[in-house]
Amino acid sequence: MVVLNQDDIKNVFSMEDAIQADKDALKLYSLGKSAVPLRVNLDVPEHEGHSLYMPGYSADANALGVKIVSVYPKNIEKGLNSVPATMVLLNSETGEVCSLMDGTYLTRVRTGAVSGAAADVLARKDSKVFAMFGTGGQAETQLEAILTVRPIKIVKVFGISIERAERFAERMTAKFGEKFGVEIFAAKSSDEAIADADIITSVTTSKKPVFDGRLVKKGCHINGVGSYTPEMHEIDEYTITHADKVYVDTRNGVLNESGDLIIPIKNGTFSADRITGELGEVIAGKAPARISDDEITVFKTTGSAVLDIVNAQRIYENALKKGMGSIIEF
Structure with missing residues (x-):
């Protein structure tokens, strides 16, 4: 069994690799070439947390496994990761566990990559x-x-703590500023953040909208990442109902789990049949993409085990080729 930590994964798997893996995974999902039950979400109210169990299998990707991930927002106050996770990868031919890997970093990289x-x-x-x-x-x-x-030339970051946003912008400037030739700074307000934005990504655990959709400029693309329960609602109703096209990673996941769409549907201002398509359907040529520079597009993701198993399998294969990781036996 190969054990892969964060450094091992970084050494064998790039963001470009993850973006391609996510595209391939969502295409397999939308073409019906994967088995992905809706994840089990256990509420842990005593600690304001959630524990999720995400199994999946795709024969075409030779990928089988389950990710165990928890979401504990208050961990930040303890100096701990708010989304700890472990990925268990199985050999699809034998059913034996072939790898354990840092699911926290896997979650981060595949979730960033899907946006x-x-x-x-x-x-x-x-x-x-x-x-x-x-x-x-x-x-x-x-x-x-x-x-x-x-x-991208300008990045504006906004968070509930301006001090954290400023520290984040400083760290990201040091890491990505010169590499990508980009200016990164903390916005003092939500309105300032989205002014003239070509792309907006929201990755929060907020139960109320974090920006005003009426101020979004024409041609903007919006990624909604953080809402993973019916009560979470970081993208406002106006954005969903007035977008030219609305996409999801999986209909099953978003329509059962995300308040961003569930709330407008319950209010009667949006309906599931107005979803333009799954991203995998667009990639497979079965749903339309943007056709005009003026269109506002929205992509909502709640995550799917198909992303985890395809990324994990490719990480594992790359690690074997490069001799990375630690070997353990039960």
Whole structure:
């Protein structure tokens, strides 16, 4: 059994690799070439947390496994990761566990990459200004993914703590500023963040909208990442109901789990049949993409085990080729 930590994964798997893996995974899902039950979400109210169990299998990707991930927002106050996770990868031929890997970093990279995949498929090619809401554990890879697929020159970060947003902007400037030729700074308000934004990504655990959709400019692409329960609602109803096209990673996941769409549907202002398509359907040529530079597009993701198993399998294969990881036996 190969054990892979964060450094091992970084050494064998790039953001470009993850974006391609996510595109392939969502295409397999939308073509019915994977088995992905709706994840089990256990509420842990005593600690304001959730524990999720995400199994999946795809014969075409030779990928089988389960990710165990928890979401504990208050961990930030304890100096701990707010989204700890472990990935258990199985040999699809024998059913034996072949790898354990850092699911926390896997979650970060594949979740960032799915926003990158959506932006690559849906956002304007000339996108220059990026607004990001959220500065937690998921934020860095969300930023890296967008910088990887579009020629972004300005990044405006907004969070509930201006001090955290400023510290995040400083760290990201040191890491990505010179590499991508980008200016990164903390916005003082939500309105300032989205002003002139070509791409907006929200990765928060908010139960109320984090920006005003009426101020979104024409041609903007929006990624909704953080809402994973029916009560979470970081993208406002106006954005969903007035977007030219609305996409999801999986209909099953979003329509059962995300308040961003569930709430407008309950209010009668939106309906499931107004979803333009799954991102995998667009990639497979079965749903339309952007056809005009003026269209506002929205992509909502709640995550799917198909992303985890395909990324994990490719990480494992790359690690074997490069001799990375530690070997353990029961």
